[in-house]
Each structure stands twice: as structure tokens, then as C-alpha cells.
Amino acid sequence: MSGDTLEFWAAxxxxxxxxxxxxxxxxxxxRRRQPRPGAAGRSMFTALGPALLAGIATAVIVPDILALxxxxxILPYAGGLLATAVGVKRLGNAGFAVILGVIVYGVxxxxxx
Numbered sequence: 001m002s003g004d005t006l007e008f009w010a011a012x013x014x015x016x017x018x019x020x021x022x023x024x025x026x027x028x029x030x031r032r033r034q035p036r037p038g039a040a041g042r043s044m045f046t047a048l049g050p051a052l053l054a055g056i057a058t059a060v061i062v063p064d065i066l067a068l069x070x071x072x073x074i075l076p077y078a079g080g081l082l083a084t085a086v087g088v089k090r091l092g093n094a095g096f097a098v099i100l101g102v103i104v105y106g107v108x109x110x111x112x113x
Contacts, residue, residue: 080105
């Protein structure tokens with residue numbers, strides 16, 4: 001292996017370890033029991049997960065919507081967002097709701113042709 005190849009794979013491994021740790025440490029360090037809604041011990045970090053999802057969604061979706069040329073193209077976005085919102089309310093699981101929203105978005109894009 002040349003020096004450049006070794007440096008490349010070292011960088012890939014370092015990124016993999018850092019990515020794994022940033023995603024797993026919150027789960028490993030958290031307590032198993034969750035505070036009741038409105039409980040005095042509720043942390044200010046409770047809303048961090050949903051806030052991050054909303055921020056990422058906004059950063060991805062808003063520029064695409066602003067770049068639309070016709071109003072008819074907004075239907076897949078609106079349908080996907082609505083399906084996600086209903087999914088969160090009904091299922092109580094943001095992960096499944098996002099998957100549902102992506103499926104509805106994809107179906108509406110295919111139907112719009």
C-alpha cells in the first residue's frame with residue numbers, strides 16, 4: 001500500500017468511528033427511563049431530536065419548493081409533508097412518519113409524471 005492509500009483509509013476509518021460515536025453515545029449515555037411529560041425533571045434537551053429533524057427538513061425542503069416553476073409541482077411536497085404530520089400524530093414515531101412521507105411523496109411524483 002502506498003502512503004496516499006494508507007492515509008485515505010485512515011481518514012475513512014476515522015470518519016466512520018466519529019460518525020458511529022456521535023450517533024450511538026446519546027443512546028449509550030441516556031437513562032433507560034423517560035421522564036413523564038410535564039415532569040419537573042424534564043430536560044431542556046427533550047426537544048432536541050424533533051428540533052433537529054425539523055431543521056434538517058426545512059433546510060432540504062424549502063429551497064426545493066422555492067425553486068419550483070409552477071404551482072402544480074408543489075403537490076408532491078404538500079402531500080409528503082401532510083402524510084408525515086399525520087403519521088407523527090397517529091403513529092407517535094417520527095422515523096415511521098418520515099418513511100410514510102417519503103412514500104407518499106414518491107407516489108405523487110410518479111402520478112404527476
